[in-house]
Amino acid sequence: MSGHATPIPMTAHKSPPLRGTAHIPGDKSVSHRSLIFGALCVGETKISGLLEGQDVLDTARAMSAFGADVTDHGAGNWSVHGVGVGGFAEPEDIINCGNAGTGVRLIMGAMSTTPITATFTGDGSLRSRPMGRITKPLQGFGAISYGRSNGHLPLTMVGAGNALGVTFSSPHPSAQIKSAVLLAGLNAIGETTLIESTLTRDHTERMLRGFGADIETIETSAGFETTLLGQPELIAQNISVPRDPSSAAFPVCAALIVEGSEIVVPNISLNPTRIGLFTTLIEMGADIKYENQRIEGGEPVADLHIRASALSGIEVPPDRAPTMIDEYPILSVVAAFATGKTIMRGIKELRVKECDRIDAMARGLEAMGVSIEEGDDYLIVQGQNGDVMGGGTAQTHLDHRIAMSFLCMGLATIKPINIDDGGAIATSFPTFEQLMSDLNAQIERSDV
Secondary structure, three states, X not given: OOOOOOOOOEEEEOOOOOEEEOOOOEOHHHHHHHXXXXXXXXXXXXXXXXXXXXXXXXXXXXXXXXOOEEEEEEOOEEEEEEEOOOOOOOOOOOEXXXXXXXXXXXXHHHHOOOOOEEEEXXXXXXXXXXXXXXXXXXXXXXXXXXXXXXXXXXXXXXXXXXXXXXXXXXXXXXXXXXXXXXXXXXXXXXXXXXXXXXXXXXXXXXXXXXXXXXXXXXXXXXXXXXXXXXXOOOEOOEEEOXXXXXXXXXXXXXXXXXXXXXXXXXXXXXXXXXXXXXXXXXXXXXXXEEEEEEEEOOEEEEEEEEEOOOOEOOEEOHHHHHHOHHHHHHHHHHXXXXXXXXXXXXXXXXXXXXXXXXXXXXXXHHHOOOOEXXXXXXXXXXXXXXXXXXXXXXXXXXXXXXXXXXXXXXXXXXXXXXXXXXXXXXXXXXXXXXXXXXXXXXXEEOOO
């Protein structure tokens, strides 16, 4: 069942060389956080380059529901007049976060130490995702939640009053867990410390520093410890959202596997906690160049220059997984065109994303004639030396990254590839179809 009104079947055909410049939308992770942190300031935060995908728009509406004044000025320019740390008002209605797992989990953290009550829901995909991994650490602050088993949405959270800071060791390598705990710690008395064995995406820490919070991360024998001093006065900022490396992954990988392709992808974030895919592709032999490297809005960025490449399978280091967790679906597509096996381990987190992405990719690759082996936390793809048959239909399970991965795959397979529903693509990459078409990609809406 689709999470939107009507399924949108799509077909990708073998394409001529991809050429041109791919202008990627703003980073989804930074866009969510820009709206939330802006709502927690006193004063006006101005945001340029905001991703206007459905996930981020749902977060914008949620911030309005909690009392912030959120205004769309057009062309990706937004402003947020915040209510200050601890200033959230109680929403008058249920907060519907659509498909936005990042949005709902960060918002829960942000409201959990304010004595208000809010009820959250989402689409079919989001309602199937576990929220217990978020609600459990928030209980340490005194927040109470009432939901379905394992905390599944719909869920009502009662925020704590006069919360005290906590120390929490995260059992999962998840930036969403880390961010929820740190956001809860903003309105807690004293220090909040989050310990993780592997450093995950650090956009929350970078942005908190930029907004004036007292926060630091140190490496210890226990891993990475991030400590935040509670109850700061956050200072409104002007934020320029960098371009999303997770979205850039799709035209980048398509250009690598479509013979004769050469594209440029400008202004992409090279945050060290986000570039595991690019590092892996280069190790596989990809011709990817970082050009015009610079710092924008506190984040390292560069223009990517990509040429089609002959690739070799590798074993991806498991400790790299947190830096590319959203990119394993498209990496598994690239692996199908490589020579030899690509081994991806330590990826259990993929089973609790928008869908079970390990299973979705395994079944889809099998349908396209690719040999795979899967386990609880690994996927092994046997490369086909550039000759992948295709010809099947991939089930997307309401997952935007599964949909885009198989559409990119179909640009280089012998036979076209169908997907059952591309509607979810709009949640993160609303310009995907037009952008790929402008590069010569042969993707069309179809009747499967």
